[in-house]
Amino acid sequence: MAASKDDKTSLQAENEQLKAELEELRKENVQLKDALVRMVNRNLDLSERLEKDDELRRRVEVAREIMDNRVERQRNADLRDDGELMALIEELVEKDRPHLKPEFDAAALAELLGVTPHRLALLFRHQTRYNTPEAYIDNLRTLAALRLLRDKPLYTIPVIAEEAGFSSVRTLQRRIQEAIGMSPVDYRLIFTRDQ
Numbered sequence: 001m002a003a004s005k006d007d008k009t010s011l012q013a014e015n016e017q018l019k020a021e022l023e024e025l026r027k028e029n030v031q032l033k034d035a036l037v038r039m040v041n042r043n044l045d046l047s048e049r050l051e052k053d054d055e056l057r058r059r060v061e062v063a064r065e066i067m068d069n070r071v072e073r074q075r076n077a078d079l080r081d082d083g084e085l086m087a088l089i090e091e092l093v094e095k096d097r098p099h100l101k102p103e104f105d106a107a108a109l110a111e112l113l114g115v116t117p118h119r120l121a122l123l124f125r126h127q128t129r130y131n132t133p134e135a136y137i138d139n140l141r142t143l144a145a146l147r148l149l150r151d152k153p154l155y156t157i158p159v160i161a162e163e164a165g166f167s168s169v170r171t172l173q174r175r176i177q178e179a180i181g182m183s184p185v186d187y188r189l190i191f192t193r194d195q
Helices: 002-079 082-096 106-113 117-127 133-151 157-163 169-180 184-193
Strands: none
Touching (some): 082 106, 082 117, 106 117, 133 169, 133 184, 157 184, 169 184
């Protein structure tokens, strides 16, 4: 029995030692898992940074390509003759009607044509009766407003100003007055009283 008691004590001691080792292994396992999670998170962070760097590099390359193409287009467009550019302007205006947007201006027209603003200004100064791209755009808007006043009697003056590309009703009124010597309302009355 004494041997059996010693065996039990020995087994208990061994069991306690194994439990302690198991607990140490569990702690070590938790530490390893934590270290693994930290490493995975670090790798994910690094991967995201690399992706951002790659994306930034791609964007820079695309921006350079766009700028190079724009410069080349402007260089080539500046070499076109005036007749070609005027025909292109008329085609774009008739097809796309960009002047009906209030934000459309001389710089936007130059960009649309692929020429420098300076080249566009020279073209209008020497080849048109408008002298400036701005005057040309204002004329297109005024003509559009006159058509709307005539053809759309139910449209209000603010709606006509917006539809014709004017940034304000006051600008519309001023342009119509300058063009035909009467207000938009008086002009419209000419057409509505006959009906």
